[in-house]
Amino acid sequence: MKKAPPAERARAFCSPLAKTLEQKQDKVRWEAFDRGLWDRLQNKMKPKAFETNDNGHTKGSGTVRIHILGSCSGTEPMPGRHHTAFAVERHGGLYWFDAGECCAYTAHVSGLDLRTIRRIVISHTHMDHIGGLPHLLWTVGKLNRRLGGMDGKTIRLHLPDLRAWDAVNALLSLTEFGSSPPFAIEPHLIEDGTVFEEDGLTVTALHTRHLAHREGEPWRAFGFTAEADGKKIVYTGDTAGYEDYAPLLDGCDVLLHETGHHHPADVARRLVAEGRAPGLLAFLHHGRDILDHPEEQKTLLSAIPGLRWRILGDGDVIDL
C-alpha cells in the first residue's frame, strides 16, 4: 500500500489533537462566561457608577424585594440583558410580572426557587413580555420532577388576552411538560381594577394606550400597582406616557418605568414638573437611549434636582 505523503500524514495526526484543543478552548470560554454571569447575578460586580444615584435609600424593612430578571425592551438579542421580567418576593412567595426570554434561567441561577411562584401577571402579549412564559412554566415542572414540592399547588396566571394561554398551553402539551402536571395553572383575564389580593399584597391594573383599542373592545395592555406593608410599587408596563399611569402615582415608593418608547430624562422632568416624582424612579425595558448612550443619560438624569433614579440591569435587586 502506498504511503500518504508526509504533509498529509502530519495533518491526519494533528487533526484530532486540534479538535481536542478547540473543545478545551470552548470549555474555558464557556466556564469564563458562566463565571461572569454568576458574579453579575450574585451582585459581586457592583453596579456601574453611572447606573444610579439611589445610594441604597430603598433599603427598608426588607419584607418586599424586587428581583429584576430582564431589563431590555423588544430589541434584537442584546449582550448582558434579556427581555423584560421582574418578580416581587414577599413572605416566601414570588409574584412574577412579565415573562420575557430567559427569565426562568436568570431567576434560577440567581438562587430563586421557581417552585415558590404564586402568580404570574403579563402586561401585554408582545414577545418581549411573554416569550419566556412557556419556558418558565416548563422549568417549574422540571424542578418539580427533580425536587418535588408542587403537588396540589396552583399557579395563577393573569393575562390581558386568554388566547395567549390557549397557545402556551397547546405548546406545553406538545413538550415533555405533558398535559397534566402535578400542579394546576389557573388563567385569569386582567381588567381595570383589582387583579388579586393575597396575603396582604394587593395588585391593581389600569389599561395603557400602548396597543390600539377600539370602543367596546377589551383593553389588551396594562400597567400595575403592587402594594404591601405600606409600600407601593408602580409598573408602567409599555405605556403611551404620563397620562396612562398618573392616576396610580399617589404614595409611589418605586416607579418601574419603561424606556423602550420614552426618553428617560423627559420622563423624569415631567414627573418633577408635575410634583409627582416617586421615591425612586427606576428604569427598565430599555430602548436605544440607555442601551447605546448610557453615559449621556446619566448626565441628563443627574442634572435634574430632587430626583432619585436608577437604571436597572438583569439580576438587580430593590429592597423595600
Ligand SMILES: [Zn+2]
Ligand atoms: Zn415591550
